[in-house]
Amino acid sequence: MDEMGFLEVETPMLTRSTPEGARDYLVPSRVHHGQFYGFAAIAADLQTNPDDWWFGSLLPDRQCFRDEDLRADRQPEFTQLDLEMSFPRQEDIFGVIEKLMVNACAVAGIKATAPFPHMLYKDCIRKYGSDKPDMRFGMELHESHFVFSRGSQTKLQIECNVFALAAPGGAKLFAQAAR
Numbered sequence: 001m002d003e004m005g006f007l008e009v010e011t012p013m014l015t016r017s018t019p020e021g022a023r024d025y026l027v028p029s030r031v032h033h034g035q036f037y038g039f040a041a042i043a044a045d046l047q048t049n050p051d052d053w054w055f056g057s058l059l060p061d062r063q064c065f066r067d068e069d070l071r072a073d074r075q076p077e078f079t080q081l082d083l084e085m086s087f088p089r090q091e092d093i094f095g096v097i098e099k100l101m102v103n104a105c106a107v108a109g110i111k112a113t114a115p116f117p118h119m120l121y122k123d124c125i126r127k128y129g130s131d132k133p134d135m136r137f138g139m140e141l142h143e144s145h146f147v148f149s150r151g152s153q154t155k156l157q158i159e160c161n162v163f164a165l166a167a168p169g170g171a172k173l174f175a176q177a178a179r
Helices: 090-107 121-128 150-155 170-178
Strands: 007-010 025-028 036-039 057-065 077-081 141-143 163-165
Touching: 121 141
Parallel strands: 007 057
Antiparallel strands: 025 036, 057 077, 141 163
């Protein structure tokens, strides 16, 4: 990140608790009785507009904590890197992130090459039904309403688009499982 002109700033974990976003874990102060610090979910209160700084790019990083119910894509503790940039274009952001990911993968012994494939949000939702698709298996959604006759659509009360996944070899697996 130094090579790309970012100033790395490690922000504190204990901050004043703020009402926005995820709930904070609260830590009572031993020195100030009745007062609490917050393990904030993000360091939003410490991030200023980089346009106000003499440098144009800031990289705050720190451990973050969320006091929320667990989900498959959400952990209570994580490390967050925020890229604060002055007047970036979309391709600037892609370039920085791609270089960061290629270098991080190299450190882990994984070869990655940029540029990464890009996809519009609307195309992503249309093809995969998610804004974070797993594209390793080619499981794209296919419009399938034309399979049903007008009478069948009425009888089945189909009043919207119908999509299906193609699972090559799936019929054979289904037949074996049904036996």
